[in-house]
Amino acid sequence: KAGVTQTPRYLIKTRGQQVTLSCSPISGHRSVSWYQQTPGQGLQFLFEYFSETQRNKGNFPGRFSGRQFSNSRSEMNVSTLELGDSALYLCASSGGTGPEAFFGQGTRLTVV
Amino acid sequence: GENVEQHPSTLSVQEGDSAVIKCTYSDSASNYFPWYKQELGKRPQLIIDIRSNVGEKKDQRIAVTLNKTAKHFSLHITETQPEDSAVYFCAAPQGSTTGGYNKLIFGAGTRLAVHP
Numbered sequence: 357k358a359g360v361t362q363t364p365r366y367l368i369k370t371r372g373q374q375v376t377l378s379c380s381p382i383s384g385h386r387s388v389s390w391y392q393q394t395p396g397q398g399l400q401f402l403f404e405y406f407s408e409t410q411r412n413k414g415n416f417p418g419r420f421s422g423r424q425f426s427n428s429r430s431e432m433n434v435s436t437l438e439l440g441d442s443a444l445y446l447c448a449s450s451g452g453t454g455p456e457a458f459f460g461q462g463t464r465l466t467v468v
Numbered sequence: 469g470e471n472v473e474q475h476p477s478t479l480s481v482q483e484g485d486s487a488v489i490k491c492t493y494s495d496s497a498s499n500y501f502p503w504y505k506q507e508l509g510k511r512p513q514l515i516i517d518i519r520s521n522v523g524e525k526k527d528q529r530i531a532v533t534l535n536k537t538a539k540h541f542s543l544h545i546t547e548t549q550p551e552d553s554a555v556y557f558c559a560a561p562q563g564s565t566t567g568g569y570n571k572l573i574f575g576a577g578t579r580l581a582v583h584p
Binding site: 389391398399400401404412414446448455456457458459460461462 | 500502504510511512513514517557561562571572573574575576577
């Protein structure tokens with residue numbers, strides 16, 4: 357069974373630009389969650405999608421948004437990028453036989 | 469909401485020693501507690517988890533214990549090896565996972581160094 361796949365692996369963007377990251381969950385999993393990982397703040401929850409609906413949301417500004425498609429693939433978008441948005445963005449797939457969440461390899465975003 | 473505290477932030481042990489990492493949580497409704505291992509430059513990897521209906525779970529050299537009354541859970545690694553060196557994260561869900569909700573609140577992480 358293929359694992360969680362995130363694309364792209366690395367991104368360099370300029371302040372003020374916007375970016376879209378993609379996550380393909382494990383086949384059969386319907387829940388996709390997104391997390392931001394930084395050295396200072398650790399792993400912070402962004403939002404969760406289940407069956408194309410946002411089910412949970414973390415404490416991030418509205419510049420961070422997401423969506424989920426009918427095949428459970430998910431995208432997250434960050435608009436008007438700030439230097440502080442530089443981070444590793446991880447998605448986690450869940451929804452097999454239990455609550456276990458499995459992470460993708462992440463997208464390393466650098467804002468310059 | 470859920471709050472998870474993790475200690476220590478760094479842990480240095482000699483190969484063969486045991487390592488213990490402790491976490492506390494605040495939401496008594498939480499019923500699932502996973503532990504993740506993250507090696508440098510890699511994804512967090514689920515290594516063990518425990519549900520609230522058991523007090524201990526073992527998998528070879530790693531074990532997790534849960535004290536629901538005190539609202540804390542611990543990761544125990546015995547006979548540590550250099551390849552155990554990594555950052556370990558504990559987590560607890562925001563609310564119950566009965567409905568399959570997937571919002572994990574993570575501890576700040578413990579950097580474990582195992583010296584040969």
